[in-house]
Amino acid sequence: MEFFIRNRNIVAFVGFTLFCIVSLSIQSTTFVFTLEGIGSAFMSPFQKAYDGIQGGMGRLWAGFTELNEVREELRKTREKLQQYESIAEELNEIRYENDHLRKILNLSERIGYESIPASIIAQDPDNWFRTLIINRGKSDGVMVNMPVVAYKEDDKAVVGKVVEVRGSISRILPIISSDIRVGIKLGEGREPGLLYGASSNANVCVIDYISRAVPVKFNEPVITSGQGGVFPAGLSIGTVIKSEVLESSAYQRIIVKPVIDFNHLEEVFIIKKEPDKELLQIFGEVE
Amino acid sequence: MTVIPYIFTAVLIILSLIIQGHPSFDVISIAGVKPDLLFILIVYLAYSFGSFYGEVTGFISGLLHDAISNAPLGFLTFPKMALGFIAGMFGRSIIKSNIITVSLIIFIASLIKGLITLILAYIFHQASISTVISIILPEAFYNALIAPPLFFIFDKIYEKELEREGF
Numbered sequence: 140m141e142f143f144i145r146n147r148n149i150v151a152f153v154g155f156t157l158f159c160i161v162s163l164s165i166q167s168t169t170f171v172f173t174l175e176g177i178g179s180a181f182m183s184p185f186q187k188a189y190d191g192i193q194g195g196m197g198r199l200w201a202g203f204t205e206l207n208e209v210r211e212e213l214r215k216t217r218e219k220l221q222q223y224e225s226i227a228e229e230l231n232e233i234r235y236e237n238d239h240l241r242k243i244l245n246l247s248e249r250i251g252y253e254s255i256p257a258s259i260i261a262q263d264p265d266n267w268f269r270t271l272i273i274n275r276g277k278s279d280g281v282m283v284n285m286p287v288v289a290y291k292e293d294d295k296a297v298v299g300k301v302v303e304v305r306g307s308i309s310r311i312l313p314i315i316s317s318d319i320r321v322g323i324k325l326g327e328g329r330e331p332g333l334l335y336g337a338s339s340n341a342n343v344c345v346i347d348y349i350s351r352a353v354p355v356k357f358n359e360p361v362i363t364s365g366q367g368g369v370f371p372a373g374l375s376i377g378t379v380i381k382s383e384v385l386e387s388s389a390y391q392r393i394i395v396k397p398v399i400d401f402n403h404l405e406e407v408f409i410i411k412k413e414p415d416k417e418l419l420q421i422f423g424e425v426e
Numbered sequence: 427m428t429v430i431p432y433i434f435t436a437v438l439i440i441l442s443l444i445i446q447g448h449p450s451f452d453v454i455s456i457a458g459v460k461p462d463l464l465f466i467l468i469v470y471l472a473y474s475f476g477s478f479y480g481e482v483t484g485f486i487s488g489l490l491h492d493a494i495s496n497a498p499l500g501f502l503t504f505p506k507m508a509l510g511f512i513a514g515m516f517g518r519s520i521i522k523s524n525i526i527t528v529s530l531i532i533f534i535a536s537l538i539k540g541l542i543t544l545i546l547a548y549i550f551h552q553a554s555i556s557t558v559i560s561i562i563l564p565e566a567f568y569n570a571l572i573a574p575p576l577f578f579i580f581d582k583i584y585e586k587e588l589e590r591e592g593f
Contacts, residue, residue, distance in 0.1 A: 155485045155507045159503050163550045171498075185440050206548060261447040265446075265461050266565055272494070318496075320550070340459055
């Protein structure tokens with residue numbers, strides 16, 4: 140016993156090192172998940188409280204300073220509303236026509252999904268990982284692998300997918316993370332490819348597996364393919380800003396700027412689409 | 427030590443994790459890299475109060491860091507704990523505290539922490555050597571830049587305890 144007390148520095152170091160090695164080796168087990176859950180449950184009230192205080196102070200300050208901006212926004216919104224009212228009538232006609240044509244062609248109806256609004260309360264506190272924590276969890280019906288979207292002005296676009304769900308919070312893996320894999324279609328040619336985050340500190344994505352022979356234009360849109368079992372087809376992701384052809388590869392490396400500005404992202408929507416388990420099993424890590 | 431410094435340490439750990447994780451903190455990130463306040467605190471505690479205090483604080487705060495991060499449990503804990511242990515060997519009695527030494531200690535400690543994390547990433551997660559340029563070096567510079575004012579604040583917080591230790 141005296142030996143342990145006399146050499147407590149070394150004993151603690153060896154003990155802690157062993158603990159770290161064991162927990163890293165047995166990732167994704169109930170033991171590790173429970174320990175992480177305890178830590179997360181301990182920290183989440185502080186995170187929520189800080190977010191509440193910071194948000195409250197921000198709103199209070201905005202009340203004093205943003206009155207003119209709000210007036211201008213209101214004027215613009217009224218103008219837009221008038222435009223949309225006229226579009227709505229036109230849209231009803233188009234919808235009717237679309238349904239009619241779908242019936243003729245014997246196509247199944249598109250399924251609309253409900254969504255859960257959520258606020259981002261924290262980010263990954265380390266530079267090595269890029270996840271977002273939202274204030275909705277299991278109690279709100281959130282499930283792992285549900286897609287997450289957000290709006291930028293009028294455009295709806297992909298933010299990422301849910302990777303961890305706890306009682307009242309969840310973790311999102313954004314499309315700018317190098318850990319994610321999303322099946323996409325590129326441009327008018329609908330070329331299929333695989334998208335992931337470019338690096339740990341850049342807000343751009345990379346598309347792989349697009350043949351060198353495919354012509355890629357600047358600003359071409361990138362959408363989800365819907366083939367991975369997580370994201371519905373046709374969701375906007377971003378636009379092409381650069382294409383690199385490497386001598387050593389049969390594919391191009393395409394850099395994509397996401398529609399969503401991840402530096403200013405505050406509100407997101409979780410699409411209540413249950414993941415296709417069969418597809419996920421087939422694809423493994425992809426999507 | 428009395429109970430008060432432990433309470434200070436617990437509050438500082440929670441505060442560091444909240445600040446580092448909140449989106450409003452993005453304002454001070456340079457080229458997408460944030461300083462690691464928690465790590466600076468651990469090195470300060472090890473440098474001022476010895477290896478044992480440093481490694482225990484590094485271990486406990488590292489576990490909390492792992493729990494709220496997407497990192498596998500132990501991934502962020504081990505480098506913090508190891509650097510708490512190492513920094514404690516070069517305490518105040520060996521290296522006197524001034525702006526240059528503080529910046530240098532934090533810079534070197536941040537580099538070692540980054541390299542340990544990179545090795546762990548290679549073994550247990552996924553890693554790219556480009557992270558040396560994109561994360562490790564910028565973070566080390568950033569940590570070294572903000573360490574002197576933070577050490578000054580910590581000196582004020584732990585003033586009585588430092589006096590008791592004879593500094």
